[in-house]
Structure formats: structure tokens, C-alpha cells
Amino acid sequence: MDNIPMETGFIIAGILFTLGLTGVMIRRNVIFMLMSIEIMLNAAGLAFVFAGSFWQQADGQVMFIFILAVAAAEVSVGLALIILIYQKFKTLDVDKLSKMKG
């Protein structure tokens, strides 16, 4: 860890997070949006592990485990919602779903 500066790690995490954010904004397919959210969560976890590795503390890795739990819960509910949306509307295009009435 001495050779690799922490800034490099944060730059990589930032690039990955930005790519995920771009994916959420440019894609209109719900599955791709969910995948991009996964990319963003993963990038946040990468930043946590980098920080924990820089200060030689285990806390960063603990936070990554929590992020993993959150990602798993989010994906299970999100995919169940995608199946429901597809059965009801026969499409995964979020623009076509924008006329939801509560």
C-alpha cells in the first residue's frame, strides 16, 4: 500500500461511480439502471476499502460488508419489482412507465 497513493484509489472509485451514474441517466431499460446502481455501490465500497487500507484499520472492510448486504437486499427487491413490471406492462422501458397512478 506504500507504493499506491490513496488519491489513485479514490480517482478509480470516482471514475467507476461516475460511470454508474452515467449509466443510470442514459439508459432507459430498468435492468440496465439496476446494474448501474450496483456499479455505484461497488465504487463506494472500493473507496471505503481504500481508506481502511490506507489507515491500516479494519473498519473500511466492515463497511464494505454492510454495503454488500445492502446491495443484496436492494437487488432482490428490485428484480422482483422488474418481474412484476414486465408482467403488468410487457415492457421494461421506464419512459413508458412514467404515467403510474398511485
Added chain:
Amino acid sequence: MLNVLFYTAATIGVIATFMVITRYHAVHALLYFVVSLLSIAVVFYVIGAPFIAALEVIIYAGAIMTLFIFVIMMLNLGAATIDQERTWLTPKIWVGPSVLTLILLIQFLLVMFNTGLQGNEMMVIEPKEVGVSLFTQYLLAVELAGMLLLAGIVGAYHLGKRKKKILHRYLETKEDHG
């Protein structure tokens, strides 16, 4: 040496992630996403978090991606699936992820056969420290995460449950999904 491993893996991760958000087919994007997760696992290993690297491979690339694949398979039912499959499995599609994973495999072999990499350059945080910290300092957060996962299970079950038919069969309306 470790620096080279690190920057190669990070570059592969960024390239694969860029490919994820620009693919048209969900399965192609998933292929690249798995490559991206594997390369980030290499990054975790290099910066001294082997436990997290293993978790990344097992849970992210293993379990969560499998969930995605199941759902995509469920949504793609139909007679045209086989033709689709034939057009998908052209070399143009699998060659990109294969080359990237091949580089990752070479890195893995280098680490495996270069035992000198282990002790000198890396300051490894052992899984034991992580576990001790997790179950003393963060015990409340662990319980909260457990509650969250329970809510996720119940939510997914509730959403995925099929509706029970309550109508008499003469009054039954046509099911619009099948």
C-alpha cells in the same frame, strides 16, 4: 510488481464498466460486469484486503450476478430464444470479455507463483481483525443489516408471489400473463 498488477486490474475494471453501460443486450452487459467485478477483486487483493476480494468474487460475481441472469432468463421466454441465442454466441461477443479475463488469469497465476509478493510490499488486514471489529464494535449495525436482509426476503417473496384465483371459473377473466 504489485503496482503493475494494480494498474492493469484497475484499467480492466474501468474498461469493462464502460462496456457495461454501452451494451444493447443485458446478457452482454452482465458478461462485462462480471469481468469488472473480478478485476476489482484483484484490486482489493493488491491493496491488502484478501477477505474482501473473496467476498467480492463469491457474493457479487457469484450470487448477485446469478440473480440477474435468472431474471433475464425468465423475461426472455419464447420461441425466438434459440435463434437469438445463435446470433448472440458469435465470436465478436465473447472475445472481449475473454481477453479481459485472460489478463486477469495471468495476474492470478503471477500472484500464485510469486510467493515473494505476499509479505514484503503488502500490509494485509487479516480476516480475523475484520471479524473482531464486526462483532464487537459494529454489533448493532450487524443486527440492523440482518433486519434489512429479512425485509428484503419478505419483500421479494411478497412481490414475486402469484395471485390466488378467487373467481368462479365461469366468471374467470382471461389471464393476460403466461
